[in-house]
Amino acid sequence: MLQTKIENGTRWLEKAGVRPTRQRVTLASLLIGDGQHRHVTAESLFEAAKGQGDAVSLATVYNTLRAFCEAGLLQEVTVDGSKSYFDTNTHDHPHFYWEDGGKLTDAPSEQLIIAGLPDAPEGAEIASVDVVIRLRRKAEAG
Amino acid sequence: MLQTKIENGTRWLEKAGVRPTRQRVTLASLLIGDGQHRHVTAESLFEAAKGQGDAVSLATVYNTLRAFCEAGLLQEVTVDGSKSYFDTNTHDHPHFYWEDGGKLTDAPSEQLIIAGLPDAPEGAEIASVDVVIRLRRKAEAG
DNA sequence: TTTCGAATTGAAAACCATTCGCAATTGCCC
DNA sequence: GGGCAATTGCGAATGGTTTTCAATTCGAAA
Numbered sequence A, B: 001m002l003q004t005k006i007e008n009g010t011r012w013l014e015k016a017g018v019r020p021t022r023q024r025v026t027l028a029s030l031l032i033g034d035g036q037h038r039h040v041t042a043e044s045l046f047e048a049a050k051g052q053g054d055a056v057s058l059a060t061v062y063n064t065l066r067a068f069c070e071a072g073l074l075q076e077v078t079v080d081g082s083k084s085y086f087d088t089n090t091h092d093h094p095h096f097y098w099e100d101g102g103k104l105t106d107a108p109s110e111q112l113i114i115a116g117l118p119d120a121p122e123g124a125e126i127a128s129v130d131v132v133i134r135l136r137r138k139a140e141a142g
Numbered sequence C: 001t002t003t004c005g006a007a008t009t010g011a012a013a014a015c016c017a018t019t020c021g022c023a024a025t026t027g028c029c030c
Numbered sequence D: 001g002g003g004c005a006a007t008t009g010c011g012a013a014t015g016g017t018t019t020t021c022a023a024t025t026c027g028a029a030a
Helices: A003-015 A022-032 A042-051 A058-070 B003-015 B022-032 B042-051 B058-070
Strands: A075-079 A083-087 A093-098 A103-106 A113-116 A124-137 B075-079 B083-087 B095-098 B103-106 B113-116 B124-137
Touching: A003 A022, A022 A042, A022 A058, A042 A058, A042 A083, A058 A075, A058 A083, A093 B124, A124 B095, B003 B022, B022 B042, B022 B058, B042 B058, B042 B083, B058 B075, B058 B083, B075 B124, B083 B103
Parallel strands: A093 A124, B095 B124
Antiparallel strands: A075 A083, A093 A103, A113 B113, A124 B124, B075 B083, B095 B103
């Protein structure tokens, strides 16, 4: 991992008064090391850490994400008690839903452009917009 | 339960070629008996049936909701990939999801403009796009 | 370097919405 | 009314996420 990312991550933790352990710095670097906002699940962050060779146990990822939330570094988005996302910034998150098989996968967000949204009802504000793109297997063009 | 609701429910099923069993009529009546649109989860519908004394097993509620979807009577709305709601309004329209309470309601479709979408992966094509707008209670401006 | 509370770990357990297995029941057609 | 496939119901199983636990390791302050 790049030194600058580690430094960014470490600063981010120290600023929030979170003890910068090796695991936390690893995760922090993944989250904000390059200055981009991220939208992760515990699982995806766990895989990302493992993928770059800085393995961190899943339990630690959960502990750490919770600690970051408590420190105000992240925001948790709970989906009805069952699944959580952690955001450095909430934004639109598209998913592909494969009708053939019922699987759900992340979709790239770059090409999603929402040019207009209904107004939020009185007393509410829009937290995020979830877009599910339903896919069907293409009929092989004959 | 009112006779008219039962009749409405039965008609709704017959129109779609779904065999009107006692359990299905019970659920159908709860869903569209009064002509209003509904957004339910399997659990909430299960409770509603039990609450009026027409108990239906939870497994049957799931089976029935799926059968209704396949018959085109309902539309399934997935919130963030982890929870399913069923909407009696089968027209294509966006939804509001109230984080505070987990309720799902219809959103007006006129103001929703999607100007760009991710490309469908190889071998697949886009069947439809579901939009769920997550709402949170607005922090009352001082 | 020593020390102690905090952090980490892997495994197991808890959780939950949903589905499955299968025997019993029901609806529908003749 | 009889037959048969569809439907139902219960409980157990599933799949996936999150939490707990006890033991170990670590960080940082003295």
